Amino acid sequence: MDAKKWTALLTAVRLGSFSKAAEELDYTQSGITHMMNSLEEEVGFPLLIRRWDGVRLSPEGETLLPAIQAVVDSNSELLRQLNIVGGSLQEHLCIGTYASISIHWLSSVVEQLHKEMPKVEFELRIGSRQELTDWLANGSIQLALADKLDVPGTQWTPLYEDPLLAVLPPNCAEGKTVFHPEDAGDLRLLSSSESARGGNKFTALLPTDSGVHIKTEDELVLLSMIRRGAGFSIMSELCVRDRTEGLTVLPLSEPTIRHLGVTRKNGAEKSSTAVKKLLHLLQQNLP
Numbered sequence: 001m002d003a004k005k006w007t008a009l010l011t012a013v014r015l016g017s018f019s020k021a022a023e024e025l026d027y028t029q030s031g032i033t034h035m036m037n038s039l040e041e042e043v044g045f046p047l048l049i050r051r052w053d054g055v056r057l058s059p060e061g062e063t064l065l066p067a068i069q070a071v072v073d074s075n076s077e078l079l080r081q082l083n084i085v086g087g088s089l090q091e092h093l094c095i096g097t098y099a100s101i102s103i104h105w106l107s108s109v110v111e112q113l114h115k116e117m118p119k120v121e122f123e124l125r126i127g128s129r130q131e132l133t134d135w136l137a138n139g140s141i142q143l144a145l146a147d148k149l150d151v152p153g154t155q156w157t158p159l160y161e162d163p164l165l166a167v168l169p170p171n172c173a174e175g176k177t178v179f180h181p182e183d184a185g186d187l188r189l190l191s192s193s194e195s196a197r198g199g200n201k202f203t204a205l206l207p208t209d210s211g212v213h214i215k216t217e218d219e220l221v222l223l224s225m226i227r228r229g230a231g232f233s234i235m236s237e238l239c240v241r242d243r244t245e246g247l248t249v250l251p252l253s254e255p256t257i258r259h260l261g262v263t264r265k266n267g268a269e270k271s272s273t274a275v276k277k278l279l280h281l282l283q284q285n286l287p
Contacts, residue, residue, distance in 0.1 A: 003071055006039075007072050008021060008035050008036070009036060009068065012032065012055055013055065013056060013061075014137070016056070018033055036048060045058075045060050046058045073265060093274040093278065094123040094142050095122075095124055095125070095144070095278070096125045096126075096127055096131070096136065096144040097124070097132070100238040101146065105145070109281045112281055116277065129149070132146050132149060133150070133151060137151050142265065144264075145282070153265060154264060156263050157261050157262045158259050158260075159286065160259075161258075162237055162257060162259075162260050163237050163257050164252060165235060165236070165237055165240060165249050165251060166183075166250045166252060167226055167232060169227065169230075170227065172187070173248055173250060178250055179251065181253075184232060187231050188231035189233065190226060190233045191233065223240070234252070236258055238287060262279060
């Protein structure tokens, strides 16, 4: 069966409609519809449920989803390797991560990777947890260096434990060596992005009236507001490293960490020497 049809099916399901899939894949809507009808005729049963509000996988399609994804991934990897072997394509490695990780971990690793594998074209994407999940799911990136991401057909390698810290305005919690929930006093909790907080459970211990006052994806904005006394936050050590001037930073009374590592497509390190080398360098150069 034509792998293009399976790719079109997964695209239609991901986007929820034939028209959006046609636009992304540069087909006509009637062309996508014909491909899906032809595919269902070949397999002998419906793969999709078509409704007024979009398309989704049928129960049979849901059962076959892991195998379909494997076919699409294998075909993409085969085409990539054929181009590399044929000399028409340089090996390309695309990683997604958070800003704090790129600054304090990946920068030195990328430099070393470039020295050892100068012919590899390296691309780095900075995004939120949701963006990393979407990019990995649709194949825009080959791996994500972040918290564990729940993406079908991927595997997780934990690499680093990043402790969470209380970040307060200057002169707060004087004389304290650790931060207890009651130390927040009347300060508002300023929520950083999910990437910075790492799904931390410590905030559940805070008084219910502390409230989330501000939400932002920009950690520098958050730290600036804390310096001015707008509130406090719970952030990871990598997020505040080298940025603590004018802040009070304390470990938590109940030590809490976010687990960082690599989420990648199954078998990625077997098909790509660059991925294998990158994993090795990340393990050798922990922050």
